[in-house]
Every structure is written in C-alpha cells, then in structure tokens.
Amino acid sequence: MSRMWTGLLATFAVAALAICLVWVAWPALATSEDSAAEIARLKAEIEQIKGRLPSQSHAMMDVDYHFTNLWFAAASKNWPLAQFYLNETRSHLRWAVRIIPVRRIPAGEIDLRGLLEAVDSTGLADIGKAITEKNTEAFGGAYRRTLEGCYTCHKASDKPYLRPRIPEQPESRIINFDPAATWP
Numbered sequence: 001m002s003r004m005w006t007g008l009l010a011t012f013a014v015a016a017l018a019i020c021l022v023w024v025a026w027p028a029l030a031t032s033e034d035s036a037a038e039i040a041r042l043k044a045e046i047e048q049i050k051g052r053l054p055s056q057s058h059a060m061m062d063v064d065y066h067f068t069n070l071w072f073a074a075a076s077k078n079w080p081l082a083q084f085y086l087n088e089t090r091s092h093l094r095w096a097v098r099i100i101p102v103r104r105i106p107a108g109e110i111d112l113r114g115l116l117e118a119v120d121s122t123g124l125a126d127i128g129k130a131i132t133e134k135n136t137e138a139f140g141g142a143y144r145r146t147l148e149g150c151y152t153c154h155k156a157s158d159k160p161y162l163r164p165r166i167p168e169q170p171e172s173r174i175i176n177f178d179p180a181a182t183w184p
C-alpha cells in the first residue's frame with residue numbers, strides 16, 4: 001500500500017514539475033518564435049532598402065559633377081565656390097567608398113578605403129591649400145595630381161577605361177561661376 005502511495009506521489013510530482021516547466025517556458029518559447037519572425041521580417045526589409053540605395057557608379061557620377069565644376073570655379077577665381085565643390089567632391093568620394101568599401105576583382109579583393117585616403121591626404125588636401133591661398137597655379141598642379149589619383153583607383157578597381165581628363169566645360173549650366181556677378 002505504501003509503495004502504491006509512493007508511486008502515486010512520484011507520478012504526481014513528475015506531472016506537477018512538467019506543468020511548472022511548461023508554464024515557465026511557454027512565454028519564452030512564444031517570445032523566441034516572435035523574435036525569429038521579427039528578425040526574418042527585418043531581414044526582408046533590409047534587402048528591400050538595399051535595392052533602393054544608389055550604386056557606387058551613381059555616387060561617382062556626383063564626384064564627376066562636383067570635381068568638374070571645381071575646375072571652372074577655380075578658373076574663374078571664385079574661391080568660395082571652389083571650396084564648396086571641393087567639400088562636395090570629398091564627401092561624395094567618401095560616400096561612394098562607403099557603398100562598396102572592398103571590391104572584388106579577378107585578381108582578388110581591392111580595399112578602396114586606403115586608396116581614397118591616399119588621394120584625400122595628397123591631391124585633395126593640396127587643392128584645399130591652393131584655394132585657401134587663392135593660388136591658381138598651385139591649384140592646377142594639385143588638380144592634375146588628383147586626377148592621377150582618381151585614375152590610380154580606377155585602374156586598381158580593374159576599370160582602366162575610366163580615364164579622367166581636364167574637363168572641357170562645367171557640368172552645371174545654372175550656377176554662375178563669375179565671382180563679380182551682381183544678379184540675382
């Protein structure tokens with residue numbers, strides 16, 4: 001008889017323990033299911049947003065625009081405008097490299113961050129100095145050295161056909177480059 005009681009008691013204890021466990025674990029199980037669904041939803045959303053981001057070549061077209069206008073701003077000795085276009089060139093180059101920091105090329109991988117740093121701390125820094133000093137001659141030299149830096153990165157990225165040159169005309173048609181303009 002006492003053995004039967006012990007057995008019953010043990011069964012009851014095991015059942016109670018199981019109920020307790022389910023009771024304690026249930027919310028956790030439900031939460032982990034919820035968070036898995038949430039993570040899946042977020043992943044899908046990130047993929048969607050990625051598809052809407054501009055490409056690296058699009059950001060580089062902005063660099064083309066700003067760096068071209070920069071040449072004509074300096075040629076017109078419009079130094080504040082030149083400073084503006086230099087700043088835009090720098091920030092759009094950084095943006096372009098943030099979009100794809102490391103490119104895959106047939107020979108392996110190429111880290112664009114180091115290449116950009118080299119151009120930024122030499123050619124672009126010298127352009128900045130020339131603008132501050134309003135020195136047209138120094139500007140011309142620094143601009144040419146920067147173009148060589150642009151091309152170094154294009155070659156390293158396996159795109160030697162992207163060969164830049166001194167621009168023939170400004171990209172903007174609406175901005176007046178004349179620093180002495182009086183209208184509007």
Ligand code: HEC
Nearest residue numbers: 056057060061063064067112115116119150153154157164
């Ligand atoms: C750190 C590397 C790097 C530097 C520095 C760099 N570029 Fe580029 N550029 C690229 C890469 C990579 C591409 C190709 C992007 C692609 O195809 O997705 C490119 C593409 C371009 C394009 C073609 C865009 C198009 O789709 O029509 C132009 C124009 C351009 N760059 C101008 C410049 C100029 C001007 C400079 C210097 C002021 C410069 N780039 C500096 C890496 C660089």
